[in-house]
Amino acid sequence: MATARSARNRVRTSSVGTVVGIALVLFMLGLLGFLVLNGQAMATYFREHVKVDVYLQRELAEAEVMRFRKELDLEPYTRETRYITADEAADQLKEDLGEDFLALTGTNPLLPLVEVNVNAAYARPDSLRWIVQHLQQDERTQEVAYNAALVENIDANLRKLGLVLLGFCALLLIIAVALINNTIRLAVYSKRFLIRTMHLVGATHWFIKRPFLAQGLWQGLVAAMLSVGLLVGALRLLERYLLPDLMAFTDLKLLGVLLLGVVVLGLVIALVSTWFAVRRYLRMNIDELNWS
Numbered sequence: 001m002a003t004a005r006s007a008r009n010r011v012r013t014s015s016v017g018t019v020v021g022i023a024l025v026l027f028m029l030g031l032l033g034f035l036v037l038n039g040q041a042m043a044t045y046f047r048e049h050v051k052v053d054v055y056l057q058r059e060l061a062e063a064e065v066m067r068f069r070k071e072l073d074l075e076p077y078t079r080e081t082r083y084i085t086a087d088e089a090a091d092q093l094k095e096d097l098g099e100d101f102l103a104l105t106g107t108n109p110l111l112p113l114v115e116v117n118v119n120a121a122y123a124r125p126d127s128l129r130w131i132v133q134h135l136q137q138d139e140r141t142q143e144v145a146y147n148a149a150l151v152e153n154i155d156a157n158l159r160k161l162g163l164v165l166l167g168f169c170a171l172l173l174i175i176a177v178a179l180i181n182n183t184i185r186l187a188v189y190s191k192r193f194l195i196r197t198m199h200l201v202g203a204t205h206w207f208i209k210r211p212f213l214a215q216g217l218w219q220g221l222v223a224a225m226l227s228v229g230l231l232v233g234a235l236r237l238l239e240r241y242l243l244p245d246l247m248a249f250t251d252l253k254l255l256g257v258l259l260l261g262v263v264v265l266g267l268v269i270a271l272v273s274t275w276f277a278v279r280r281y282l283r284m285n286i287d288e289l290n291w292s
Contacts, residue, residue, distance in 0.1 A: 022223035022266055023230065025175075030231040030262045032168065037254050039161075045245060046154055047123035048079055052116040054135055055143040058086070060112070068140050069114055077122035077131055082115040089113065111142055125151055195278060205279075212278045213271060220270025224263040231259065 035042075054072070056065060065083065072081050084092075089110040122131065128146055135144045198208050239246040 019219050019223045019226070022220060022270060023226040026224055026227035026262050026266050027230045027234075029265070030227060030258060031234060033258050033261070034231070034235070034255070036166070037258060038250055041250065043154075044120040045243075047120040048117060050118055050123040050128070050146065050151055050154075052118060052128065052131060052135070052144065052146045054114045054116060054141055055111040055145070056113060057140055057142050058111055060140055064140065065112065065114075068138075072114060072116060077116075077118050077127070079117045079119045081117070084113050084115065086110045086112045123151060123154070209275065209278050212274050216270040216274030217267060220266040220268075221263070223270070224266030227262055227266065228259050231262070 056068070060068075069081055069083055072078050086108050089112070090108050093110065118128070118131065122128065125148065128148070128151055132144045132146065135141055195208055235246065235250075
Protein backbone atom coordinates (compact mmCIF):
# COMPACT_ATOMS: atom_id res chain seq x y z
CA MET A 1 0.00 0.00 0.00
CA ALA A 2 2.79 2.38 0.96
CA THR A 3 4.71 1.39 -2.18
CA ALA A 4 1.71 2.15 -4.42
CA ARG A 5 1.19 5.52 -2.71
CA SER A 6 4.88 6.35 -3.14
CA ALA A 7 4.72 5.45 -6.83
CA ARG A 8 1.68 7.68 -7.34
CA ASN A 9 3.46 10.55 -5.59
CA ARG A 10 6.51 10.13 -7.84
CA VAL A 11 4.31 10.11 -10.94
CA ARG A 12 2.46 13.21 -9.74
CA THR A 13 5.72 15.01 -8.94
CA SER A 14 7.14 14.05 -12.33
CA SER A 15 4.02 15.33 -14.09
CA VAL A 16 4.12 18.65 -12.22
CA GLY A 17 7.83 19.01 -12.98
CA THR A 18 7.16 18.35 -16.68
CA VAL A 19 4.42 20.99 -16.82
CA VAL A 20 6.51 23.60 -14.96
CA GLY A 21 9.56 22.89 -17.13
CA ILE A 22 7.61 23.25 -20.37
CA ALA A 23 5.81 26.36 -19.10
CA LEU A 24 9.03 28.18 -18.16
CA VAL A 25 10.68 27.38 -21.48
CA LEU A 26 7.60 28.47 -23.44
CA PHE A 27 7.42 31.66 -21.36
CA MET A 28 11.01 32.57 -22.26
CA LEU A 29 10.39 31.78 -25.93
CA GLY A 30 7.20 33.84 -25.89
CA LEU A 31 8.98 36.80 -24.29
CA LEU A 32 11.74 36.66 -26.87
CA GLY A 33 9.16 36.31 -29.63
CA PHE A 34 7.40 39.43 -28.37
CA LEU A 35 10.65 41.41 -28.42
CA VAL A 36 11.47 40.21 -31.93
CA LEU A 37 7.98 40.94 -33.32
CA ASN A 38 7.81 44.37 -31.69
CA GLY A 39 11.46 45.32 -32.09
CA GLN A 40 10.77 47.94 -34.75
CA ALA A 41 7.84 49.38 -32.80
CA MET A 42 9.99 49.63 -29.67
CA ALA A 43 12.73 51.35 -31.68
CA THR A 44 10.17 53.86 -32.94
CA TYR A 45 8.90 54.41 -29.40
CA PHE A 46 12.37 55.23 -28.05
CA ARG A 47 13.23 57.44 -31.02
CA GLU A 48 10.01 59.44 -30.68
CA HIS A 49 11.05 60.33 -27.13
CA VAL A 50 14.22 62.03 -28.34
CA LYS A 51 13.95 65.75 -27.60
CA VAL A 52 15.64 68.80 -29.06
CA ASP A 53 15.71 71.73 -26.62
CA VAL A 54 15.45 75.09 -28.40
CA TYR A 55 16.39 77.92 -26.01
CA LEU A 56 14.88 81.25 -27.05
CA GLN A 57 16.13 84.81 -26.77
CA ARG A 58 15.13 86.25 -23.40
CA GLU A 59 13.58 89.42 -24.83
CA LEU A 60 11.44 87.55 -27.38
CA ALA A 61 7.80 88.67 -27.23
CA GLU A 62 5.06 86.14 -26.39
CA ALA A 63 3.41 86.54 -29.80
CA GLU A 64 6.73 85.88 -31.53
CA VAL A 65 7.23 82.77 -29.39
CA MET A 66 3.83 81.44 -30.44
CA ARG A 67 4.61 82.17 -34.10
CA PHE A 68 7.94 80.35 -33.78
CA ARG A 69 6.28 77.36 -32.17
CA LYS A 70 3.67 77.15 -34.94
CA GLU A 71 6.46 77.18 -37.50
CA LEU A 72 8.14 74.31 -35.67
CA ASP A 73 4.88 72.35 -35.60
CA LEU A 74 4.74 72.53 -39.41
CA GLU A 75 8.24 71.12 -39.87
CA PRO A 76 8.36 67.51 -41.17
CA TYR A 77 10.74 66.45 -38.39
CA THR A 78 8.41 67.63 -35.59
CA ARG A 79 6.10 65.20 -33.81
CA GLU A 80 5.00 67.62 -31.09
CA THR A 81 6.27 70.69 -29.25
CA ARG A 82 6.04 71.99 -25.71
CA TYR A 83 6.72 75.56 -24.61
CA ILE A 84 8.32 76.10 -21.20
CA THR A 85 8.65 79.62 -19.83
CA ALA A 86 11.66 80.74 -17.81
CA ASP A 87 9.57 80.68 -14.62
CA GLU A 88 8.33 77.16 -15.33
CA ALA A 89 11.90 76.04 -15.99
CA ALA A 90 12.98 77.58 -12.67
CA ASP A 91 10.17 75.80 -10.81
CA GLN A 92 11.15 72.50 -12.38
CA LEU A 93 14.81 73.00 -11.48
CA LYS A 94 13.84 73.95 -7.93
CA GLU A 95 11.85 70.71 -7.65
CA ASP A 96 14.73 68.65 -9.06
CA LEU A 97 17.35 70.24 -6.76
CA GLY A 98 15.15 70.32 -3.70
CA GLU A 99 16.10 73.91 -2.91
CA ASP A 100 15.37 77.41 -4.18
CA PHE A 101 18.44 78.47 -6.14
CA LEU A 102 16.77 81.81 -6.99
CA ALA A 103 17.15 82.82 -3.34
CA LEU A 104 20.91 82.84 -3.92
CA THR A 105 21.01 84.55 -7.30
CA GLY A 106 18.08 86.92 -6.88
CA THR A 107 17.28 86.68 -10.59
CA ASN A 108 16.22 83.90 -12.91
CA PRO A 109 19.12 83.04 -15.27
CA LEU A 110 17.16 80.42 -17.18
CA LEU A 111 15.89 80.93 -20.72
CA PRO A 112 12.46 80.06 -22.09
CA LEU A 113 12.59 77.04 -24.35
CA VAL A 114 10.60 74.92 -26.76
CA GLU A 115 10.96 71.16 -26.40
CA VAL A 116 10.70 69.48 -29.79
CA ASN A 117 9.86 65.78 -29.92
CA VAL A 118 11.14 64.63 -33.28
CA ASN A 119 9.56 62.04 -35.55
CA ALA A 120 11.20 58.63 -35.37
CA ALA A 121 12.56 58.89 -38.93
CA TYR A 122 14.58 61.99 -37.93
CA ALA A 123 15.83 60.66 -34.57
CA ARG A 124 19.20 59.72 -36.03
CA PRO A 125 22.61 61.36 -35.51
CA ASP A 126 22.96 62.88 -39.00
CA SER A 127 19.35 64.13 -39.13
CA LEU A 128 19.55 65.68 -35.65
CA ARG A 129 22.81 67.46 -36.47
CA TRP A 130 21.09 68.99 -39.50
CA ILE A 131 18.06 70.02 -37.39
CA VAL A 132 20.30 71.68 -34.81
CA GLN A 133 22.24 73.59 -37.47
CA HIS A 134 18.98 74.65 -39.12
CA LEU A 135 17.49 75.95 -35.87
CA GLN A 136 20.67 77.72 -34.77
CA GLN A 137 20.47 79.91 -37.87
CA ASP A 138 17.18 81.37 -36.63
CA GLU A 139 17.71 84.74 -34.91
CA ARG A 140 15.04 83.95 -32.33
CA THR A 141 17.06 81.10 -30.85
CA GLN A 142 19.83 81.44 -28.28
CA GLU A 143 20.98 77.83 -28.15
CA VAL A 144 19.90 74.42 -29.46
CA ALA A 145 20.84 71.18 -27.70
CA TYR A 146 20.01 67.48 -27.59
CA ASN A 147 21.43 64.34 -25.99
CA ALA A 148 23.77 63.17 -28.76
CA ALA A 149 25.12 60.23 -26.75
CA LEU A 150 21.59 58.91 -26.16
CA VAL A 151 20.76 58.97 -29.87
CA GLU A 152 23.97 57.23 -30.86
CA ASN A 153 23.44 54.62 -28.16
CA ILE A 154 19.89 53.93 -29.39
CA ASP A 155 21.15 53.06 -32.88
CA ALA A 156 24.11 51.02 -31.65
CA ASN A 157 22.18 49.19 -28.95
CA LEU A 158 19.24 48.37 -31.22
CA ARG A 159 21.56 46.73 -33.76
CA LYS A 160 23.31 44.75 -31.04
CA LEU A 161 20.01 43.81 -29.41
CA GLY A 162 18.60 42.53 -32.70
CA LEU A 163 21.59 40.24 -33.32
CA VAL A 164 21.68 39.03 -29.72
CA LEU A 165 17.95 38.30 -29.70
CA LEU A 166 18.07 36.29 -32.92
CA GLY A 167 21.02 34.24 -31.72
CA PHE A 168 19.60 33.78 -28.23
CA CYS A 169 16.18 32.83 -29.58
CA ALA A 170 17.70 30.12 -31.81
CA LEU A 171 19.82 28.81 -28.94
CA LEU A 172 16.91 28.84 -26.51
CA LEU A 173 14.69 26.98 -28.97
CA ILE A 174 17.29 24.20 -29.26
CA ILE A 175 17.71 24.06 -25.49
CA ALA A 176 13.93 24.12 -25.04
CA VAL A 177 13.33 21.13 -27.30
CA ALA A 178 16.17 19.20 -25.62
CA LEU A 179 15.00 20.09 -22.09
CA ILE A 180 11.34 19.30 -22.70
CA ASN A 181 12.24 16.08 -24.51
CA ASN A 182 14.46 15.01 -21.62
CA THR A 183 11.80 15.92 -19.03
CA ILE A 184 9.14 13.87 -20.80
CA ARG A 185 11.54 10.96 -21.28
CA LEU A 186 12.16 10.91 -17.54
CA ALA A 187 8.41 10.90 -16.94
CA VAL A 188 7.95 7.96 -19.33
CA TYR A 189 11.02 6.19 -17.89
CA SER A 190 9.16 5.26 -14.71
CA LYS A 191 6.66 3.30 -16.80
CA ARG A 192 9.11 1.56 -19.13
CA PHE A 193 8.42 -1.90 -17.74
CA LEU A 194 4.66 -1.37 -18.07
CA ILE A 195 5.21 -0.40 -21.71
CA ARG A 196 7.28 -3.53 -22.28
CA THR A 197 4.73 -5.78 -20.56
CA MET A 198 1.87 -4.40 -22.68
CA HIS A 199 3.98 -4.98 -25.77
CA LEU A 200 4.71 -8.60 -24.80
CA VAL A 201 1.03 -9.45 -24.25
CA GLY A 202 0.21 -8.35 -27.79
CA ALA A 203 -0.89 -4.72 -27.45
CA THR A 204 -0.31 -2.70 -30.61
CA HIS A 205 2.09 0.23 -30.65
CA TRP A 206 -0.75 2.69 -31.12
CA PHE A 207 -2.70 1.21 -28.20
CA ILE A 208 0.34 1.59 -25.95
CA LYS A 209 1.23 5.08 -27.15
CA ARG A 210 -2.29 6.51 -27.02
CA PRO A 211 -2.59 7.13 -23.22
CA PHE A 212 0.95 8.54 -23.10
CA LEU A 213 0.24 10.85 -26.04
CA ALA A 214 -3.02 12.00 -24.42
CA GLN A 215 -1.15 12.73 -21.19
CA GLY A 216 1.59 14.54 -23.14
CA LEU A 217 -0.98 16.69 -24.94
CA TRP A 218 -2.68 17.51 -21.66
CA GLN A 219 0.64 18.46 -20.04
CA GLY A 220 1.57 20.55 -23.09
CA LEU A 221 -1.79 22.35 -23.01
CA VAL A 222 -1.62 23.10 -19.27
CA ALA A 223 2.00 24.28 -19.60
CA ALA A 224 1.09 26.46 -22.61
CA MET A 225 -1.82 28.07 -20.75
CA LEU A 226 0.43 28.69 -17.76
CA SER A 227 3.11 30.25 -19.96
CA VAL A 228 0.53 32.47 -21.68
CA GLY A 229 -0.64 33.68 -18.26
CA LEU A 230 2.97 34.38 -17.22
CA LEU A 231 3.62 36.22 -20.49
CA VAL A 232 0.52 38.42 -20.19
CA GLY A 233 1.38 39.14 -16.55
CA ALA A 234 4.95 40.08 -17.46
CA LEU A 235 3.73 42.46 -20.18
CA ARG A 236 1.32 44.07 -17.72
CA LEU A 237 4.17 44.62 -15.23
CA LEU A 238 6.33 46.12 -17.97
CA GLU A 239 3.49 48.44 -18.95
CA ARG A 240 2.86 49.52 -15.36
CA TYR A 241 6.42 50.06 -14.15
CA LEU A 242 8.73 50.53 -17.17
CA LEU A 243 6.90 51.23 -20.44
CA PRO A 244 3.55 53.00 -19.91
CA ASP A 245 2.96 53.11 -23.68
CA LEU A 246 3.72 49.41 -24.23
CA MET A 247 0.23 48.50 -25.42
CA ALA A 248 0.09 51.63 -27.57
CA PHE A 249 2.82 50.40 -29.92
CA THR A 250 2.04 46.68 -29.58
CA ASP A 251 0.25 45.07 -32.52
CA LEU A 252 -2.56 43.17 -30.79
CA LYS A 253 -3.06 40.87 -33.80
CA LEU A 254 0.61 39.89 -33.73
CA LEU A 255 0.37 39.43 -29.96
CA GLY A 256 -2.61 37.10 -30.44
CA VAL A 257 -0.71 35.13 -33.09
CA LEU A 258 2.28 34.91 -30.74
CA LEU A 259 0.17 33.56 -27.85
CA LEU A 260 -1.50 31.06 -30.18
CA GLY A 261 1.95 30.05 -31.44
CA VAL A 262 3.10 29.45 -27.85
CA VAL A 263 0.12 27.13 -27.27
CA VAL A 264 0.69 25.24 -30.53
CA LEU A 265 4.44 24.96 -29.85
CA GLY A 266 3.77 23.56 -26.39
CA LEU A 267 1.38 20.93 -27.79
CA VAL A 268 3.69 19.96 -30.67
CA ILE A 269 6.82 19.66 -28.53
CA ALA A 270 5.03 17.65 -25.85
CA LEU A 271 3.41 15.36 -28.43
CA VAL A 272 6.59 14.73 -30.45
CA SER A 273 8.75 14.23 -27.34
CA THR A 274 6.26 11.76 -25.86
CA TRP A 275 6.02 9.88 -29.16
CA PHE A 276 9.76 9.34 -29.43
CA ALA A 277 10.18 8.56 -25.72
CA VAL A 278 7.58 5.77 -25.80
CA ARG A 279 8.90 4.52 -29.14
CA ARG A 280 12.39 4.24 -27.64
CA TYR A 281 11.25 1.96 -24.81
CA LEU A 282 9.13 -0.13 -27.15
CA ARG A 283 12.25 -1.02 -29.13
CA MET A 284 14.33 -2.04 -26.09
CA ASN A 285 14.75 -5.61 -24.89
CA ILE A 286 14.55 -6.53 -21.22
CA ASP A 287 18.32 -6.18 -20.63
CA GLU A 288 18.37 -2.70 -22.13
CA LEU A 289 15.41 -1.70 -19.96
CA ASN A 290 17.23 -2.81 -16.82
CA TRP A 291 20.35 -0.84 -17.72
CA SER A 292 18.73 2.21 -19.36
